[in-house]
Amino acid sequence: MLGGTSFVGRAIVEEALSRGDSLTLYSRGRTGTDLFPDVPRLVGDRETGDYAALGGRSWDAVVDVSAYVPRHVAQAADVLAGSTGRYLLISTGSVYDWSSTDGAPDESAPRLPAERGTEEVTGRTYGPLKVACEDEALSRYGDRATIVRPGIVAGPHDPTDRFTWWARRAARGGTVALPARPDQPVQVVDSRDLARLVVSLLHDDRAGTYNAVGPAEPVTMSGLVEACARGTGATVDVVPVDPALGEGVPLVLPEAVDVMMRRSADLARTVGLTATLLEQTAADVVAWDRERGEPPLSVDLPAEREEALRAAAQR
Helix, strand or coil: CCCCCCHHHHHHHHHHHCCCCCCEEECCCCCCCCCCCCCCCCCCCCCCECCCCHHHEEEEEEECCCCCCHHHHHHHHHHHCEEEEEEECCCHHHCCCCHHHCCCCCCCCCCCCCCCCHHHHHHHHCHHHHHHHHHHHHHHHHEEEEEEECCCEEECCCCCCHHHHHEEEEEEEEEEEECCCCEECEEEEEEHHHHHHHHHHHHHCCCEEECCCCCCCCCCCCHHHHHHHHHHCCEEEEECCCCCHHCCCCCCCCCCHHHHHHHCCHEEEEEEEECCCCHHHHHHHHHHHCCCCCCCCCCCCHHHHHHHHHHHHHC
């Protein structure tokens, strides 16, 4: 595991261990140092190109959850040449060119042009850099490469707080201001479902590219809030308010990019992608959030914005 102690990687490690797999973690050793005490750890740094700890060893498969620029893939491949079977890259749905896509796009939908002229990861470059990572993986490993493209990932230990923001709000019950179109589509995949897919692909030694999105049935923004409330035993009244108030509110998108939340996961479901109910994901996220003391969220809105939303919902 290149990475494996934060969120998606952590879920993959837990799933693999539950199936009796033998793992080795490679990371900087700065986070999650108390996790998985029985799993061997190798220390290195992808930013400086320090992969020395990987040398002289071999693995049946490598899972890469921490490659954000093509250099990461290339340098790891240089060290791993001849010492690994399958290489599975966690990519992203942000590789797609949504401007030339409609309907419910599958894995053949057009991608953005690859970015190789910068290593600065921003909202603009994230997708194109991941395209370049995919290209590098395929050129290095050929049919031994597997690409998984998650959408929005939800679950305990999520550092982005995008789903947690809504789950926490819905769990409080009462009137919930929705600064978005109620029928806006939204896709989130439970981190544990993503992990089951990844481990299944490795066990089956399966090549290919797979969209990892959920839930199994389409859901709207209002439906997501209501599912979060049901999962946490709360009752909510979802009140649509002016979408102009939605700047900075997680998961809210303009209609022009609805296709981002309509990807097809049909292929992934045939090879191991499960579908945890949104209610269960919300219940587990809120339980984890409360256990950690409900700290300020990384996407918390300024107090005046929160007050504007509350006032708009009460009109």
